[in-house]
Amino acid sequence: MKRREFLTVPAAAIGGTLLYTLAGEPVRLQAQNGTVKLPLRFFTAEEARVVTAACARIFPSDASGPGATEAGVVIFIDRQLAGPYGRDKYRYTKGPFVESYPEHGYQGKESPREIYRAGLKTLGDFAGLSPADQDAKLQSIEKSRFLQLLRTHTIEGMFSDPMHGGNAGLIGWQLVGYPGPQMTYRNEIDKHFGQPWRPKPASLEQIMGRPGKPWEDEKD
Amino acid sequence: MTNLKPVDVAIIGGGWTGLLVAKEITAKTSQSVVVFERGIPRKTADYAVTMDELDYNIRLRMMQNTAEETITHRHSLKDSAVPVRQHGSFHPGTGVGGAGEHWGGASFRFLPDVFTLRSHLTQKHGAAKLPEDLAVQDWGVTYDELEPLYWKSEQLMGISGKAGNLRGQKIDGGNVFEGPRQQEYPTPPLKRSYASSMFETAVRKMGYHPYPTPAANLSETYKNPDGITRPGCAYCGHCQRYGCMIGAKAQPTNTLMPVLAKRKNFQLRTGSWVRRIVHKDGRATGIQFTDASGEEFFQPATTVVLASFTLNNTRLLALSKIGTPYDPVARKGTLGRNLTHQVQVNTRVFFDKPLNAFMGAGELSSRISDFDGDLGLTGAEDGLLRVGMIAVSSNGDGPIGSFGTMPQGASKSNWGSEWKKAALEWKDHSAAIGMAGEHLSYRQNYMDLDPTYTDKFGDPLLRFTLNWTDHEFKQREFAAQIQAKIAREMGARFDEAPPSRARYNVINYQSTHIQGGAMMGTSPETSVVNRYLQHWNMPNLFVIGASAFPHNAAPNPTLTVLALTYWATEAMMDRYFKHPEKLI
Numbered sequence: 001m002k003r004r005e006f007l008t009v010p011a012a013a014i015g016g017t018l019l020y021t022l023a024g025e026p027v028r029l030q031a032q033n034g035t036v037k038l039p040l041r042f043f044t045a046e047e048a049r050v051v052t053a054a055c056a057r058i059f060p061s062d063a064s065g066p067g068a069t070e071a072g073v074v075i076f077i078d079r080q081l082a083g084p085y086g087r088d089k090y091r092y093t094k095g096p097f098v099e100s101y102p103e104h105g106y107q108g109k110e111s112p113r114e115i116y117r118a119g120l121k122t123l124g125d126f127a128g129l130s131p132a133d134q135d136a137k138l139q140s141i142e143k144s145r146f147l148q149l150l151r152t153h154t155i156e157g158m159f160s161d162p163m164h165g166g167n168a169g170l171i172g173w174q175l176v177g178y179p180g181p182q183m184t185y186r187n188e189i190d191k192h193f194g195q196p197w198r199p200k201p202a203s204l205e206q207i208m209g210r211p212g213k214p215w216e217d218e219k220d
Numbered sequence: 221m222t223n224l225k226p227v228d229v230a231i232i233g234g235g236w237t238g239l240l241v242a243k244e245i246t247a248k249t250s251q252s253v254v255v256f257e258r259g260i261p262r263k264t265a266d267y268a269v270t271m272d273e274l275d276y277n278i279r280l281r282m283m284q285n286t287a288e289e290t291i292t293h294r295h296s297l298k299d300s301a302v303p304v305r306q307h308g309s310f311h312p313g314t315g316v317g318g319a320g321e322h323w324g325g326a327s328f329r330f331l332p333d334v335f336t337l338r339s340h341l342t343q344k345h346g347a348a349k350l351p352e353d354l355a356v357q358d359w360g361v362t363y364d365e366l367e368p369l370y371w372k373s374e375q376l377m378g379i380s381g382k383a384g385n386l387r388g389q390k391i392d393g394g395n396v397f398e399g400p401r402q403q404e405y406p407t408p409p410l411k412r413s414y415a416s417s418m419f420e421t422a423v424r425k426m427g428y429h430p431y432p433t434p435a436a437n438l439s440e441t442y443k444n445p446d447g448i449t450r451p452g453c454a455y456c457g458h459c460q461r462y463g464c465m466i467g468a469k470a471q472p473t474n475t476l477m478p479v480l481a482k483r484k485n486f487q488l489r490t491g492s493w494v495r496r497i498v499h500k501d502g503r504a505t506g507i508q509f510t511d512a513s514g515e516e517f518f519q520p521a522t523t524v525v526l527a528s529f530t531l532n533n534t535r536l537l538a539l540s541k542i543g544t545p546y547d548p549v550a551r552k553g554t555l556g557r558n559l560t561h562q563v564q565v566n567t568r569v570f571f572d573k574p575l576n577a578f579m580g581a582g583e584l585s586s587r588i589s590d591f592d593g594d595l596g597l598t599g600a601e602d603g604l605l606r607v608g609m610i611a612v613s614s615n616g617d618g619p620i621g622s623f624g625t626m627p628q629g630a631s632k633s634n635w636g637s638e639w640k641k642a643a644l645e646w647k648d649h650s651a652a653i654g655m656a657g658e659h660l661s662y663r664q665n666y667m668d669l670d671p672t673y674t675d676k677f678g679d680p681l682l683r684f685t686l687n688w689t690d691h692e693f694k695q696r697e698f699a700a701q702i703q704a705k706i707a708r709e710m711g712a713r714f715d716e717a718p719p720s721r722a723r724y725n726v727i728n729y730q731s732t733h734i735q736g737g738a739m740m741g742t743s744p745e746t747s748v749v750n751r752y753l754q755h756w757n758m759p760n761l762f763v764i765g766a767s768a769f770p771h772n773a774a775p776n777p778t779l780t781v782l783a784l785t786y787w788a789t790e791a792m793m794d795r796y797f798k799h800p801e802k803l804i
Contacts, residue, residue: 057636058635059640062637062640064641064644091286091306092287092290092305092306094673101723103726103727104293104304104727105304105308105725105726135636138635151635155623155624156278158620158623161272161274176623177647181271181272181458185455189579190412192414194573204272205269212272215275215279
């Protein structure tokens with residue numbers, strides 16, 4: 001069996017977040033001094049370090065607000081790749097595999113997992129580079145399917161419901177003023193014209209009073 | 221293979237059409253009815269904790285599993301087809317309710333001239349002026365014949381809207397271009413969002429005739445003729461690609477299943493994948509299916525109703541060797557011909573003020589039909605026969621899908637600090653002025669079985685041969701010019717560029733309106749089913765759905781599909797069951 005890998009992060013960054021252990025048990029992380037070890041489902045600790053660094057260049061923590069690191073995007077991606085999406089459970093993967101027009105989309109054989117494994121290798125010791133060198137490295141592979149996936153998944157990890165592992169503390173939703181999946185806007189839809197209306201965000205679980213069932217936790 | 225006890229009617233597909241046929245037959249006859257659905261059972265309570273953009277709107281959790289079965293696509297006879305490896309340009313549903321669970325709810329009637337389009341165009345332009353490859357035909361049924369059944373369908377779902385043509389009287393605020401209606405809509409229109417009200421103000425000023433899109437999203441509590449009560453829409457913004465957690469959007473699970481559950485002569489078999497319609501000497505003898513455990517069964521039936529999605533209706537007929545496959549070179553045969561999708565073009569507009577666009581409903585939109593059909597054409601437009609409807613919709617923008625929408629040139633890169641800053645600046649400031657256009661049918665756009673790729677059982681996949689023609693490019697260019705004028709009137713910023721003339725693509729979502737393959741018509745030489753949707757070659761087989769459309773009108777197809785379902789089912793009950801032979 002594969003050795004269990006952990007990602008070590010400062011607890012302050014993700015305090016209050018609900019996470020699920022490998023056994024599927026919910027754990028509420030408390031913000032306290034020191035660091036927290038999060039169990040990884042797919043990445044090795046080293047891969048997680050590289051992904052964290054790359055996501056931080058794609059969606060940086062900067063003057064315009066927090067970014068991928070604070071949102072815990074790497075945890076989100078780790079779970080997506082470990083789940084049915086990562087191994088192409090719902091994609092047509094029968095051959096023959098042939099190149100076609102761009103209008104036919106991705107026709108390759110490799111699953112998102114395989115694309116990440118290979119893509120991360122090409123990044124090498126990415127986490128050790130300067131931010132400028134990191135950007136140059138990402139620019140050099142901008143057209144690759146790996147970087148396209150990484151960019152898409154970073155946005156998904158920033159703004160998806162926290163049950164998927166990202167958007168820690170609803171930090172992404174606070175950033176864009178999204179209130180979460182509220183039950184009703186019946187009395188609001190035809191008001192606030194031209195004015196920003198930004199109710200306090202809440203997660204699906206907070207709104208419904210019970211946890212959702214993220215697809216990545218689906219049993220085989 | 222296990223032989224089951226014979227039933228009177230075997231229905232393939234547990235969506236809007238199959239379950240509606242079942243509801244009608246079990247109410248008015250003593251026939252025993254079994255519906256075969258290959259997906260999972262579903263009910264309203266299943267949607268309680270599913271307002272999740274990632275799993276439902278992006279990963280498409282409610283759709284068919286493409287790993288098990290998909291389609292292949294090529295642009296022309298000269299190309300080789302490749303599989304559509306993941307959902308893109310359309311979203312076939314699965315499970316009880318089918319695509320009727322995750323639909324948006326737009327519930328239009330088609331313009332009267334749609335049903336007689338070949339006659340209409342020939343009369344208007346002369347046969348010599350029509351494109352040589354144009355395959356549109358008269359449907360064999362008229363708007364007047366369907367009008368009472370449109371009304372039945374509207375009552376079934378409680379459609380919210382405002383009449384624009386009540387028994388010939390034009391009413392401002394409704395769609396004044398629609399065919400005459402005998403009744404006002406069952407419920408009033410949905411409330412207007414900021415974006416839709418800005419659109420209405422602008423187009424009204426321009427002399428057009430805006431109206432609220434008729435929607436299966438209820439505006440208030442409604443009790444339908446079957447006694448089913450559903451609540452008004454909450455505008456939660458989780459509608460299209462989701463199931464409705466409160467039942468405000470009409471879906472087969474909240475509208476038909478509660479009625480069917482009480483019927484003693486009804487049975488639903490989920491997880492049952494129909495593989496073949498079995499037939500002998502020109503009559504269907506039953507169906508062959510595989511259950512979830514992989515066991516094979518034969519279900520003998522007196523009548524077979526094929527009522528799955530367009531794709532599977534056509535494919536199952538081909539796999540069962542019923543009818544003559546269409547040959548686009550010889551232009552002979554009928555099965556698979558007249559494949560259509562939807563012609564669309566969007567102008568992305570940006571406003572100074574925020575829209576609060578996270579609120580909305582599947583079909584909260586304001587719309588003009590001034591250019592639907594050929595209403596807005598003067599005759600001077602070279603080769604342009606039909607256009608479509610123009611609208612602004614508030615479906616509920618999710619934070620993932622809408623992030624990064626910005627005017628061209630707002631950021632050089634699509635990642636990094638500059639991009640993030642621009643994306644945050646433009647968040648919630650954007651809407652789309654969309655066009656849903658009529659898609660005409662052509663000789664070269666058709667469906668057949670793929671020679672290479674197979675499904676999970678090893679059966680050939682369905683192959684699309686489909687590409688845009690010059691007419692669709694002209695439709696888009698014409699509509700984009702109108703959209704630009706509307707955008708200017710709305711005071712919006714937008715990128716003015718002519719629409720793309722690119723090939724058909726299977727990646728970008730267009731609509732889940734796929735039509736044709738088993739088209740209806742007036743002659744067995746040029747259609748698969750007669751005007752009652754009875755198979756020309758097999759009287760005890762009815763093929764129901766948008767597969768019967770000879771071409772696609774601009775408006776969304778569901779209401780017309782339901783009206784045709786009532787039409788076919790009434791013919792079955794009034795005439796066919798008494799004398800089970802050819803109705804024509």
